[in-house]
Amino acid sequence: MKYKLNLKLFSSLPIVALFLVSCNSDGPEIEQPEKIYYDQAQRRMANKNYVGAIESLEAIETRYPFGKYAEQAQIELIYAFFMNGEPEASHSASEKFIRLYPRHPNIDYAYFLKGLSSYTRDNSFLVRIIDTDLSNRDISGAKESFAEISEFLTRFPDSQYVPYAKQRNIFLRNMIAKNELAAADYYVSINAYVAAVRRAKYVIENIPNSTENYRALKVLEKSYRALGYIELYDDVVSIINLNYSDINIKESDDSRWSWNFLRSSKPKVQN
Numbered sequence: 001m002k003y004k005l006n007l008k009l010f011s012s013l014p015i016v017a018l019f020l021v022s023c024n025s026d027g028p029e030i031e032q033p034e035k036i037y038y039d040q041a042q043r044r045m046a047n048k049n050y051v052g053a054i055e056s057l058e059a060i061e062t063r064y065p066f067g068k069y070a071e072q073a074q075i076e077l078i079y080a081f082f083m084n085g086e087p088e089a090s091h092s093a094s095e096k097f098i099r100l101y102p103r104h105p106n107i108d109y110a111y112f113l114k115g116l117s118s119y120t121r122d123n124s125f126l127v128r129i130i131d132t133d134l135s136n137r138d139i140s141g142a143k144e145s146f147a148e149i150s151e152f153l154t155r156f157p158d159s160q161y162v163p164y165a166k167q168r169n170i171f172l173r174n175m176i177a178k179n180e181l182a183a184a185d186y187y188v189s190i191n192a193y194v195a196a197v198r199r200a201k202y203v204i205e206n207i208p209n210s211t212e213n214y215r216a217l218k219v220l221e222k223s224y225r226a227l228g229y230i231e232l233y234d235d236v237v238s239i240i241n242l243n244y245s246d247i248n249i250k251e252s253d254d255s256r257w258s259w260n261f262l263r264s265s266k267p268k269v270q271n
Contacts, residue, residue, distance in 0.1 A: 034064040041076065050084035071101060075267055078113045090117040106267035108156040112165060115152050119145030119172060139179050146172040177203045177212035184219045193223040214244050 041056035057080060060073040074097050081090035094114035098107065119142050149165050149172070156162070184199035200219040203212055217240050224233035 034060055034067045034069050037063075038069045038073065041073070041080075045076075045080060045083075048083075050080050053080045054084065071104065072267070074100070075104075075106060075110060078110060079266055082113055082117055087117040108152070108159040108161060109267050111152040111155060112149070112159070112161045115145050115149035115165070116168065117145075118142075118148055119168075139175060142172050142175050142179075146176060173207055173209070174211045177207045177210035177216070180207075181212055181215050181219065184216070188219060188222060191226070193226050196223045197227075214240070217244075 037056045037060045041053045041060075044050070044053040044056060054077065057073045057077045060067065060069050061077070064070055074093065078090050078093040078097060081087075081093055091114055094110045094117065097104070097110045098114070101107065101110075104110075146169055149169050152159070153162060153165055153169070159165075180199050180203050184196045184203075187193070187196035187199065196219055200216040200223070203210065203216040204220075217236055221233060221236045221240065224230075224236060
C-alpha cells in the first residue's frame with residue numbers, strides 16, 4: 001500500500017517546534033521587543049513596583065541603547081530609583097542623563113531630581129528613626145541639595161517644577177540655619193561665645209530669610225553681653241525690639257510636601 005506524504009502537515013512543524021522551545025522554561029531566554037519592556041516598566045511603576053520597573057528600564061538601556069525608548073528609559077530610571085528609596089542611584093542617573101543629553105527637552109527634570117536626591121540621602125528611614133531632628137547632625141547633603149536646586153532655579157526659571165523647587169529650598173534653607181544654630185547653642189553652653197557669634201552671624205548674613213533669624217539674634221544678644229561688647233549688644237537689642245516686638249515665628253514645615261506631582265508630571269516619550 002502506498003502512502004501520500006502530507007506536505008502541509010510538515011510545513012507547520014517548524015512553527016510548532018518554535019512554540020515548544022519558547023514554552024520550555026529551561027531553554028534560552030527570548031528577547032522581548034523594546035516597547036514590551038517599556039510598557040512593562042510603566043505598568044510596574046503604576047503599581048509602585050519600582051524594583052521591577054528598574055529591571056525593565058535597565059533592560060532597555062542594555063539591549064536597545066540606540067532604540068526609540070533609550071533616552072526615555074534613562075530619564076525614567078532617575079524617577080524609579082528615587083521612588084524606590086535609592087537616592088544615590090537616582091543622583092548618579094541624573095548626572096549621567098545630564099552628561100549624555102544636555103540638550104534634551106526634559107533636561108530640567110533631570111536637574112530637579114538631582115537636587116531632590118541630594119537631600120534625600122540625608123533623610124533615610126534609619127535616620128528618621130534614630131534622630132528626627134536633622135539640624136542636630138551632619139546635613140552636608142541638604143547643603144548640596146540647596147545648591148543644586150538653586151542652580152536648577154537659575155537655569156530653568158520657566159520650568160513647571162519651579163514652584164516645587166522653591167518650596168523645597170525654603171525648607172532646606174531653614175534646615176541649614178537650624179543646623180548652624182544648633183552648633184551655636186552648644187558653643188554658648190560651654191561659654192565659647194566667639195564661636196557662637198560666628199555661627200549666628202553666618203545665619204544672619206548668608207541665610208537672611210530663614211525662620212531662624214530671631215533665634216540667631218538672641219544668640220548674638222546673649223554672647224555679646226557675656227563678652228562685654230556693650231555697643232554690639234545694644235544694637236542687637238534694638239534690632240530685636242524693632243523687628244520682633246510681636247514675635248510669632250513659624251517653624252519650618254515639611255509635612256505638606258508630597259511626591260505626587262512627580263508621578264503626574266513625569267516626562268513623556270518624545271515622538
